[in-house]
Amino acid sequence: MLQTLMESKDFLAFTLDNPNNISEAFSFAISDHTNVHVWDTGVIVFEPKIDLGKDVVLSSAVHGNETAPIEICNRLIKELLDEKIVAKQRTMFLIGNPAAIHNGTRFVEENMNRLFNGAHSKGQGLINKERIRAKNLEQYVDRFYTSQTDGRHRIHHDLHTAIRASKHEKFAIYPYRPGRAYSAEQMMFLGACGVDTILFHHEPTTTFSYFSSENYQADAFTVELGKVRPFGQNDMTRFIATHEMLSRLISAKPLELDSFSEEKLNLYQVCRVINKSYEDFEFTFANDVENFRSFPKGFVLAKEGGSEIKVEHEQEAIVFPISNIPVGQRAVLTLIPAVNINVQ
Numbered sequence: 001m002l003q004t005l006m007e008s009k010d011f012l013a014f015t016l017d018n019p020n021n022i023s024e025a026f027s028f029a030i031s032d033h034t035n036v037h038v039w040d041t042g043v044i045v046f047e048p049k050i051d052l053g054k055d056v057v058l059s060s061a062v063h064g065n066e067t068a069p070i071e072i073c074n075r076l077i078k079e080l081l082d083e084k085i086v087a088k089q090r091t092m093f094l095i096g097n098p099a100a101i102h103n104g105t106r107f108v109e110e111n112m113n114r115l116f117n118g119a120h121s122k123g124q125g126l127i128n129k130e131r132i133r134a135k136n137l138e139q140y141v142d143r144f145y146t147s148q149t150d151g152r153h154r155i156h157h158d159l160h161t162a163i164r165a166s167k168h169e170k171f172a173i174y175p176y177r178p179g180r181a182y183s184a185e186q187m188m189f190l191g192a193c194g195v196d197t198i199l200f201h202h203e204p205t206t207t208f209s210y211f212s213s214e215n216y217q218a219d220a221f222t223v224e225l226g227k228v229r230p231f232g233q234n235d236m237t238r239f240i241a242t243h244e245m246l247s248r249l250i251s252a253k254p255l256e257l258d259s260f261s262e263e264k265l266n267l268y269q270v271c272r273v274i275n276k277s278y279e280d281f282e283f284t285f286a287n288d289v290e291n292f293r294s295f296p297k298g299f300v301l302a303k304e305g306g307s308e309i310k311v312e313h314e315q316e317a318i319v320f321p322i323s324n325i326p327v328g329q330r331a332v333l334t335l336i337p338a339v340n341i342n343v344q
């Protein structure tokens with residue numbers, strides 16, 4: 001297996017050749033500076049012999065058809081294996097759902113980004129591969145973060161692309177983190193990646209980024225890097241800044257971040273999570289309405305079960321509208337401008 005990987009240095013191809021598992025974990029060294037461990041299919045850890053105190057998780061393909069993040073991560077892995085860059089921070093890459101990548105779909109049986117923080121084992125339990133994989137991914141994150149002594153800086157960027165086009169092309173969701181201030185430095189890092197818009201979530205979720213944030217106090221984000229496209233159709237020039245900043249992060253090159261100012265970013269707080277309660281749920285607006293489109297008070301956003309769901313604030317912007325989901329799941333988030341955000 002090592003030979004196959006090192007011939008191509010293409011970890012994505014290696015992962016897709018082994019979509020369910022690998023026969024056994026393996027390790028090797030890059031020159032005398034980095035140990036590399038492949039713990040499972042889609043799971044590769046770079047451990048510098050001397051690191052500078054950060055534990056960085058970069059995950060992609062939690063949704064299998066969101067290809068741009070997979071290409072960005074695969075390029076970084078290749079550059080590390082080729083020694084074009086040298087890791088100076090412990091870094092784990094996770095390719096979340098290889099079977100869904102093969103399928104070219106968001107998921108095979110169940111949306112994996114609703115299965116974290118233990119949700120995989122609730123209800124009917126570990127009944128499908130996505131539930132098992134979500135549980136395993138949690139265990140890899142746990143092993144990666146807890147195998148070190150305390151006091152390290154834990155970071156997790158869970159990289160996605162959105163189904164719809166967005167008024168703000170790149171944006172991040174900052175998971176709910178009661179009692180912890182939001183990090184000015186992390187937000188300016190995202191800004192330097194071209195991610196100029198942050199949504200502050202207001203309640204616990206079952207997403208991968210919330211899992212790392214809540215359980216390991218990681219600076220964790222769901223990062224949306226643009227609109228979903230199949231392999232070969234991403235304009236990789238749109239990700240130059242993101243690639244550059246992630247490369248600097250893991251190789252501990254100067255980040256040269258701007259000082260934080262609310263004016264430099266678009267800051268929204270989640271106002272309402274609207275779940276689908278009836279099978280006949282439907283939006284009133286068209287499929288090509290962009291994320292962050294704002295609607296006035298009283299506007300009917302959706303209809304279901306004979307009633308109307310209306311905008312309640314002066315203006316609410318919508319993000320992630322989706323109606324072909326199971327009853328009980330999130331159909332859309334509404335946003336208002338963020339106020340009184342505790343930033344340090």
Ligand SMILES: O=C(O)CCC(=O)N[C@@H](CCC(=O)O)C(=O)O
Nearest residue numbers: 113160162163164173207222320
């Ligand atoms: O564009 C969409 O409708 C969905 C894009 C996507 O996968 N978003 C994530 C956001 C996770 C979060 O809220 O942190 C998701 O829905 O899982």
Ligand SMILES: [Zn+2]
Nearest residue numbers: 063066160161
């Ligand atoms: Zn996604």
